[in-house]
Amino acid sequence: MTDRSYARSRIMEKKNYIVGIDVGSSNIVVVVGSKNESGDMVVEALVEKASKGVNAGMVENINQVSECVRAAKMEAEEKLGIRISEAYAGVSGAFIRCASLSDHVYIREPQNGISQSDVDALFLRMKEVVAPENEVIMERIPQRYVVDGNREVADPVGAFSRQLSATFNFILCEKTPLERLNMAFRHSGLQLAGVYANSMIVSESLLSEDERMEGVAVVDIGGSTTDVAVYHGNILRHIATIPMGGSAINGDIKMHGIPERNVESLKRKCGSAIAEFVSEQKLIQIPSMGHRTKGVLRRNLAAIIEARLTDIAEFVKAEIKDSGYAGRLSFGLVLTGGSAAIEHIEELFHRVTGYDVRVATATSGLEEDSRSGIECPEHTAAVSLLLKGAEQGVCAVTPKPMGYVAPEPRTPRPAGYPYTASTPTPTPTATHTPSQMPTPATTPEQNGVGNTPVSDAVAEPNNVTPSATEGEGSSSGSTGSGWGKFGNMLKKLTDGINKTFDRADEDDEII
Secondary structure (H helix, E strand, O other): OOHHHHHHHHHOOOOOEEEEEEEOOOEEEEEEEEEOOOOOEEEEEEEEEEOOOEEOOEEOOHHHHHHHHHHHHHHHHHHHOEEEOEEEEEEOOOOEEEEEEEEEEEOOOHHHOOOHHHHHHHHHHHHOOEOOOOEEEEEEEEEEEEEOOOEEEOOOOOOOOOEEEEEEEEEEEEHHHHHHHHHHHHHOOOEEEEEEEHHHHHHHHHOOHHHHHHOEEEEEEOOOOEEEEEEEOOEEEEEEEEOOOHHHHHHHHHOOOOOHHHHHHHHHHHOEOOHHHOOOOOEEEEEOOOOOEEEEEHHHHHHHHHHHHHHHHHHHHHHHHHHOOHHHOOOOEEEEOHHHHOEOHHHHHHHHHOOOEEEOOOOOOEOHHHHHHHOOHHHHHHHHHHHHHHHHOOOOEEEOOOOOOOOOOOOOOOOOOOOOOOOOOOOOOOOOOOOEOOOOOOOHHHHOEOOOOHHHHOOOOOOOOEOOOOOOOOEOOHHHHOOHHHHHHHHHOOOOOOOOOOOOOOOOOEO
16 A cells, blocks of 8 residues: 555544644644544654744744745645644743732622632633733633631632632733744644643643642753743642753854754764763764864763753753742652753753753653654654643644645634734623733843732732732743843853864764
8 A cells, every 4th residue: 555545544534633833943843643542642643844934932034934834734744645724833932921910709608608609700800801912811820719817728619708819820922923923824824723832731741740739840941942830739830931942052062163964963962961971082973074074072062062051950940949939849850852852961950950850751641652753852842732732622634635725714712822813802891990910021120920928919809909029920030031130141151161172083983
């Protein structure tokens, strides 16, 4: 049976497909999956292409991004004999932040205790909160409930109290990155089924219930950004984006005369996060001009990688401290993303942060045979989108017959951001004035938005006041103002490297 006839036979099975597309700064990954009879996700196709036109999570060249997405989509379509017209996507960058807000409702029948309808009324008020003009609310996450006497409860239903207070964490994203991503997908012939913050969905696909309950931080080291998400008490408490990732390591290596085409393979195959673990005499041969080769001491390569990864680890440590949960992460750190595959990276992060560290890939919920093909942590974001999409609904995917005409774009699902630019913002139906979310700060110090004690932050029902101090569940400076506090820490990258890259006389190892 030919590949084409095999693909056609698969279409006859009338599978319901879910499609996730991770538009990163280094690579674009398209993954297509479907659920089997037991409910596990089967990865039907995974296509990876080099990315162009994306910097730090922001689409900067619509034509380049559209071309890359279209090429990856078409290859996936050819493998399966289908036409993809809808997909889920994720976003990551300094344009995503979190902010906390507290509110309360009065209990209708306090003599009978708090009912579910009282909790629903509080949720309704939070749904009516209005984001700043240039942002949209992606998620609303309850952080804590407080009843009379400032007593915190995990489940308020049934508790006796005259009023119920709550603090919510709002995940906000600037409109411009979402609009550009939507435009790039439309130019590629795709409709967005949903857009989610990568830091959130990656954590959901990697962590166990015990890890989320006892405390853990997920660190996703991407191409030009590193996402940090902190969990405690089974609740997402904090997210942040560090404007540095694996491409910074590549840039450092390239500065030492290594051809760009060899940098990534050199880092992956021969790199180490701890220089002392590498032999001082080991040489790596790299093709250079003509028939000549360039020799690289593997210890020198590891020293460069260690210097940059140490900076990233220090930034991560600072973010965890800013979250207010530094002393409550019983399960330490979980690393993922492309650079998490570098040898000895767990030991480096352990040395810098003091936490237990493990490297993970998104395999939970996948069919056993599908796990072997996505064991590399660089595919975690794309597979996480696939798993998140399975919770929301299937994508618009059809067979690919001759003369196929793409269907009209569907109205986006309510999950995530309403991506059609012409869609008006729904007008709240509440009888009280909707609350206004705090606007992003202009300095790292001002950008932190914390959780003021609920007794101080609660306002009257028609006058909800946002919290704006640093603390638990807060946003750090990195999420609102780009580099901010990270700039001063970038001066110590390779100062300790005294050895140079020497031309080799023997072929110890060839890249």
